[in-house]
Amino acid sequence: MHFLNLSERQQGILRFIVEFMHLHHYAPTIRQIGETVAISSTSVVKYNLNKLQEYGLILRERDISRGLSVNWEQLQQSGYPYELNGESVRGRQREERLPEADVERLRVPLLGKIAAGTPIAVTPSEVYDPEGWIELAAGMVAGPADKLFALRVQGDSMIDASVLDGDIVILRHQETAYDGDMVAAWIEGDEETTLKYFHRDGASVRLVPANPNPVYQPIVRAAEQVRINGKVVSVIRLLR
Amino acid sequence: MHFLNLSERQQGILRFIVEFMHLHHYAPTIRQIGETVAISSTSVVKYNLNKLQEYGLILRERDISRGLSVNWEQLQQSGYPYELNGESVRGRQREERLPEADVERLRVPLLGKIAAGTPIAVTPSEVYDPEGWIELAAGMVAGPADKLFALRVQGDSMIDASVLDGDIVILRHQETAYDGDMVAAWIEGDEETTLKYFHRDGASVRLVPANPNPVYQPIVRAAEQVRINGKVVSVIRLLR
DNA sequence: TCATAACACGAACATTTGTGCGATGTCAAC
DNA sequence: GTTGACATCGCACAAATGTTCGTGTTATGA
Known part of the structure; x- marks a missing residue:
């Protein structure tokens, strides 16, 4: 527009x-x-x-x-x-980014864990103690280096997204998504957090797993039931 | 203050x-x-x-x-x-950090694609003709930062390793592996490249998929049949 | 010309959110 | 032990602020 x-x-x-x-x-x-x-x-x-x-x-x-x-x-x-x-x-933008003066290297806060059965605490309620920061090269994320945060995956419950226990997921914090975005979402009713591709179908939302194997099926839920926590911009797996 | x-x-x-x-x-x-x-x-x-x-x-x-x-x-x-x-x-410490930049940032050559049906041909000479470079923060790989190279995954054939089409795999070039390493290997006879966890069973080798879903099964082959191309140190997935 | 969608109004409402203030606890100085 | 500065606690309160909803008004197109 x-x-x-x-x-x-x-x-x-x-x-x-x-x-x-x-x-x-x-x-x-x-x-x-x-x-x-x-x-x-x-x-x-x-x-x-x-x-x-x-x-x-x-x-x-x-x-x-x-x-x-x-x-x-x-x-x-x-x-x-x-x-x-x-x-x-532009001036304004620069101002926003002051904390990360270094353009080529990004520092992303590691805010906690993501697991199927528990919602992501965007505002953690425990004593505030961030686990640290992830250093990334700027090329590791597409789009603006903005509102980024990282979560460590806990358990194998996100395996339908081809995301394994211990992987680090880089997210951009946003509560809406466009078709085709991979999002982290909390599904009310099911009471679970999931990583899936987002597709809007009228009043409902279709969440499609990244793994095309038919053992992993898309799920469809009413739009109000799906609370988006952020858009997945990157997944990083470190092997020992 | x-x-x-x-x-x-x-x-x-x-x-x-x-x-x-x-x-x-x-x-x-x-x-x-x-x-x-x-x-x-x-x-x-x-x-x-x-x-x-x-x-x-x-x-x-x-x-x-x-x-x-x-x-x-x-x-x-x-x-x-x-x-x-x-x-x-602090802002002032910037200059001190600059010399260290080489240590903190890695450039890994992107040497081509990895797909199930074709062997990876990585000879040292090819290192000098990469398709491009991947910029990484040093923390993205464990262990020494040498002999590293990157491959782009083509096709969904490595999905048993929870690696998707388009993912980038960072490997350390080596021809032997220890138990528990994730390796990229060419299996003679099967004529295919695979990413699996390596385990030695006497004279044979057991290759275990990262995805524990029983639809993906370990394979066992004679040690001579398994040619290790490198050890996987990192998997990176960039979403648009 | 009529239907329909897009845009606008205003008032009521429910929350969200900052402030004020009296009481309590801590600790070092006198 | 008393004093006083500093930090903390709860809670009541009022102001700030977003949302809803019924109802007009203006475009747009068939």
Whole structure:
């Protein structure tokens, strides 16, 4: 979706968000957006925000105050006129990545384990003690080196994804996915975490194992039952 | 204020905030912080957050949900440990690290494809004509970083090793193996290349698939029939 | 022209989330 | 032992903030 094909309001909203996030270091609320873009109803803002999210330009997390972020890469590709904001989108991106100044080497936090029977704790509830960091060459992940984290696979339950006990899975944190993405998802009802290829079938979701052997079957669940934890960008197996 | 001079709780809080913001693109709430750092009272979190703000490490805006941001510059100067097991990484230490770059990053030649039906022909001379190079962090391979080469898997024939089409296998060139090593081997008679765990049974060799699913069975062959091409040290899968 | 989808409105609502404050615990200085 | 700074705890509270829903309004196309 090209920037200029957005509705006027959506352009305004996007511009404001970019500007706001540049000024503060957090996102605006829908009310703040509404005020500056002259939208009286919060629901209208939400409506347009949803559109922007559909276009992949922003990312929003449900029920989270200011849980709004900009997909900078997508924004650039949309032909966003970032000169208008005084500073470039690139500048902003650099700022975001300050913690990883080294472009060629990535440091990805190893946040815990992933196993079939237990949900991934994106926000671990125990005493905070990350297990460490994984060093990667930048080429080891496709796409932006952003929102990445690593999990160690525990048990052979993900073998249908050709992922073995002890493997390390590199994920990009996101709660939505596109068809063909391999995702880590928690399936409510089944109460299990799984690694599968994601396909949307209307209101339901089809999760297809990577291993084409027919002993491993796709599963289909209602979309609401499937909670995506992240997109798998890489799997690494270290043999002794 | 140096990072290590912070109270344990403050260190935990700071660490959590940094990682949280790395994953999401917004700040955590004081409650989320409290849960992960095992602080039961929101006011205690606030108290420590105030401290961190006094030290200039974070910035907070009153009454704003998640209106919390990190002062990255200050953080770096505080000696924040991006590597938890090693010593802290400061901007100044960069130059010292540069000479070590060769040690920390590996370039492994990509020598071709590996498929079930064709033997791997790796002669030392071919090393000089690779299809490309794979950049790895040193931690991606165990053991010495010599005699390494990479092959791209073609086809689903190695699925019994939980290795998929397109995966990259990092091998160390060697013609013998110890029990328990995963090897790439050409089996004469069967005329095929396979990736399996190597076990010696007297005069014969037992090759065990990594996938324990009984549809994949070990094979036993006379030792002379099994030509080892190398030991698998790593398997890497890149998803788009 | 009519149906339909896309867009907009506003108010009610439910949560999420930060703040305030009195009470308690700890520890070193006097 | 008393004092006081510092750190902690619970909990009540109010403000901040996203969502839902019934109802208009405006395009779009057959």
